[in-house]
Amino acid sequence: MDWILLLEQCLNGLQLGILLFLLAAGLTLVFGIMDLVNLAHGSLYMMGAYFATTFAGWTGSFLLGALLALPAALLLGIVVEVVALRTLYSRDHLDQVLATFGLILFFNELARIVWGPAGLDLSLPAFLETSVELLPGVPYPTYRIAIIVTGLLVAGGMYALVNHTRIGMLIRAGASNRGMVSALGVNIRLLYTLVFGLGTVLAALAGLMAAPILTVQIGMGETILILAFVVIVIGGIGSIRGAFVAAILVGLIDTVGRAFLADFLRLFLTNQVAETAGPAMSSMLIYILMAAVLATRPRGLFPPRGH
Amino acid sequence: MFRQFMGVAAAAALLASPATAEKVKIGFVTTLTTGAGVIGRDMRDAVDLGLDHIGHKMAGLDVEVIYEDDGFKPEIGKQKTEKLVQKDKVNFVAGYIWSHVLLASHKTVVNADTFLISSNAGPSQLAGKLCNENFFSTSWQNDQTPMAMGEVLNQRGIKSLYVMSPNYAAGKNMVAGVERTYRGEIVAKDLTKFPDQLDFSAELAKVRAAKPDALFVFYPGKHGTQFFKQYQQSGLKGNVPLYSVFTVDSMNLPLLKDQAEGSLMTQFWAPDLDTPANKRFVSGYRDKYGRYPSFYAAQSYDTVFLIKSAVEAVNGDLGNRDGMRAAMRKANFESVRGPYKYGNNHFPIQNFYLRHVVKDADGNFTTKILSTVLEDHQDSYAKDCKMSW
Numbered sequence: 134m135d136w137i138l139l140l141e142q143c144l145n146g147l148q149l150g151i152l153l154f155l156l157a158a159g160l161t162l163v164f165g166i167m168d169l170v171n172l173a174h175g176s177l178y179m180m181g182a183y184f185a186t187t188f189a190g191w192t193g194s195f196l197l198g199a200l201l202a203l204p205a206a207l208l209l210g211i212v213v214e215v216v217a218l219r220t221l222y223s224r225d226h227l228d229q230v231l232a233t234f235g236l237i238l239f240f241n242e243l244a245r246i247v248w249g250p251a252g253l254d255l256s257l258p259a260f261l262e263t264s265v266e267l268l269p270g271v272p273y274p275t276y277r278i279a280i281i282v283t284g285l286l287v288a289g290g291m292y293a294l295v296n297h298t299r300i301g302m303l304i305r306a307g308a309s310n311r312g313m314v315s316a317l318g319v320n321i322r323l324l325y326t327l328v329f330g331l332g333t334v335l336a337a338l339a340g341l342m343a344a345p346i347l348t349v350q351i352g353m354g355e356t357i358l359i360l361a362f363v364v365i366v367i368g369g370i371g372s373i374r375g376a377f378v379a380a381i382l383v384g385l386i387d388t389v390g391r392a393f394l395a396d397f398l399r400l401f402l403t404n405q406v407a408e409t410a411g412p413a414m415s416s417m418l419i420y421i422l423m424a425a426v427l428a429t430r431p432r433g434l435f436p437p438r439g440h
Numbered sequence: 441m442f443r444q445f446m447g448v449a450a451a452a453a454l455l456a457s458p459a460t461a462e463k464v465k466i467g468f469v470t471t472l473t474t475g476a477g478v479i480g481r482d483m484r485d486a487v488d489l490g491l492d493h494i495g496h497k498m499a500g501l502d503v504e505v506i507y508e509d510d511g512f513k514p515e516i517g518k519q520k521t522e523k524l525v526q527k528d529k530v531n532f533v534a535g536y537i538w539s540h541v542l543l544a545s546h547k548t549v550v551n552a553d554t555f556l557i558s559s560n561a562g563p564s565q566l567a568g569k570l571c572n573e574n575f576f577s578t579s580w581q582n583d584q585t586p587m588a589m590g591e592v593l594n595q596r597g598i599k600s601l602y603v604m605s606p607n608y609a610a611g612k613n614m615v616a617g618v619e620r621t622y623r624g625e626i627v628a629k630d631l632t633k634f635p636d637q638l639d640f641s642a643e644l645a646k647v648r649a650a651k652p653d654a655l656f657v658f659y660p661g662k663h664g665t666q667f668f669k670q671y672q673q674s675g676l677k678g679n680v681p682l683y684s685v686f687t688v689d690s691m692n693l694p695l696l697k698d699q700a701e702g703s704l705m706t707q708f709w710a711p712d713l714d715t716p717a718n719k720r721f722v723s724g725y726r727d728k729y730g731r732y733p734s735f736y737a738a739q740s741y742d743t744v745f746l747i748k749s750a751v752e753a754v755n756g757d758l759g760n761r762d763g764m765r766a767a768m769r770k771a772n773f774e775s776v777r778g779p780y781k782y783g784n785n786h787f788p789i790q791n792f793y794l795r796h797v798v799k800d801a802d803g804n805f806t807t808k809i810l811s812t813v814l815e816d817h818q819d820s821y822a823k824d825c826k827m828s829w
Binding site for chain 1: 474607632641643645648670675
């Protein structure tokens with residue numbers, strides 16, 4: 134076993150986990166506090182990437198583009214909440230799934246009309262386009278390190294916000310017992326709008342950070358949304374801490390499994406079989422993890438208290 | 441008076457209808473939505489240009505093309521194919537970017553005794569055991585292009601090779617192709633999940649650890665853009681040279697720009713190929729759409745002319761299927777790649793070239809031919825095909 138390679142793969146897994154956490158944090162808040170299944174969360178991730186690319190094109194700077202995209206995403210989140218989602222809170226989950234699926238189609242078509250079918254490219258500034266040597270002989274892309282650092286900072290900020298501020302207290306209270314929070318005179322509508330806006334900003338941040346690695350394209354949020362749902366189920370719906378732990382876990386298992394499972398299978402299977410079975414099995418690993426968690430702790434690793 | 445007029449008009453319409461009813465109907469299945477929709481647009485634009493160039497007529501008959509979107513999914517491609525064959529009753533079904541979509545759809549067409557023309561996908565099954573008298577290709581069999589790349593790698597003295605490809609029908613053919621001709625050592629093969637996996641960081645880290653002489657990849661469409669960006673960011677560029685097939689095309693070149701400059705690939709065609717039909721095609725395409733055509737477009741343009749050669753050989757008698765089949769077997773039309781022949785399995789026997797990415801006089805990125813790698817090359821599955829003529 135090559136330990137340097139393992140370390141590198143762990144970093145790759147961590148970076149995927151961070152992106153998943155940003156997406157899952159918003160999803161778990163909206164699901165846990167507002168009891169809304171939001172399939173369109175991936176579309177907000179996509180819009181974040183499109184916004185950042187557009188603004189970066191206008192200003193000529195990646196960082197400015199990214200900074201402008203966040204308030205734009207907040208605004209978008211608030212508009213979506215007020216216009217489309219507000220009426221859905223009292224409906225059952227199936228209606229919500231249907232309506233937010235409609236939103237996916239709407240945003241995909243909107244992106245096609247505004248930005249065209251070809252997809253966009255968000256280029257990195259030169260200082261992020263390089264790689265740095267973590268250990269002698271182990272270069273690692275600078276930008277992926279930047280993602281990890283940004284994500285950890287945001288996670289720290291979220292921890293402070295949720296555990297040490299008044300808004301955070303309301304959010305936690307909302308996750309535990311919504312009826313009681315509104316009975317105590319808290320403007321629950323405003324809280325919902327705020328939470329949804331926050332979730333949108335986090336999703337947009339994930340989208341714009343993923344954009345330079347991937348291509349900005351229609352439907353880019355749909356594949357990663359499935360992973361984000363897996364994360365919140367494993368972590369416990371409504372729990373930020375659970376989302377963080379589960380996201381890192383899923384990121385690591387997915388990446389390390391992809392990297393080493395075929396080699397591992399080669400120890401007791403023929404080359405041919407290992408080559409075919411490896412990729413197939415590694416894409417199942419996270420679902421196996423989910424099944425195992427659901428079997429032993431049906432409410433996830435860190436369920437919010439009070440339910 | 442009015443009634444009389446209507447009666448005359450109705451009679452005239454009845455008289456006129458048999459003359460207008462007979463037209464050549466072509467169903468064209470491609471991907472028009474999802475991220476891959478840009479490939480479908482290129483193919484549709486090329487077919488439209490081909491129709492312009494023939495004045496929308498074949499042997500005096502009007503031509504109608506019905507475009508259908510497969511949504512990048514085999515099951516939807518099959519449904520759309522069934523609709524074209526059973527409801528629209530088209531004379532030809534053409535298109536198909538993806539091997540798995542074509543494999544799901546081909547029986548529907550050939551069993552209904554309708555002609556099926558692949559404008560891109562070339563899965564090994566259809567070249568070998570499943571070859572059919574109603575199926576033709578205007579592209580290539582999947583293995584051929586990577587086989588040419590294997591020869592290039594031999595010529596360049598590459599001793600060890602790392603192979604990456606998506607895990608689906610065409611991806612497996614591409615790997616098989618390069619394995620067939622490459623004589624050095626293949627240190628590892630990574631088959632990635634398709635089309636979901638877009639982040640190749642884990643695989644690229646393994647490439648660096650394996651220290652091969654070169655890296656061979658097949659990542660069509662959007663995946664190519666992503667792969668090139670990540671290859672650059674990983675710091676592998678300059679250390680492990682990249683050889684690709686179907687990964688760089690005219691649609692992702694404007695996004696890749698200098699990231700792809702100098703990049704090497706093999707292909708049966710290039711925009712600078714010097715044939716009369718290709719000049720007409722490339723300049724017409726650039727005038728009409730303002731961009732370079734891709735190889736997908738070139739194959740789609742040829743599809744129009746192959747069908748035209750068949751319809752004209754039977755003087756527009758669309759019921760004469762044997763006559764049309766015999767005509768298509770001759771490949772008697774001006775192809776953008778120059779003259780070619782069909783093998784017994786209805787796949788082209790053709791040249792393959794080594795191309796590299798350069799900037800043209802206006803600063804646009806395009807590809808130019810460096811050398812001819814394989815001449816009059818036939819795919820390796822033709823011997824498994826029972827058909828002979």
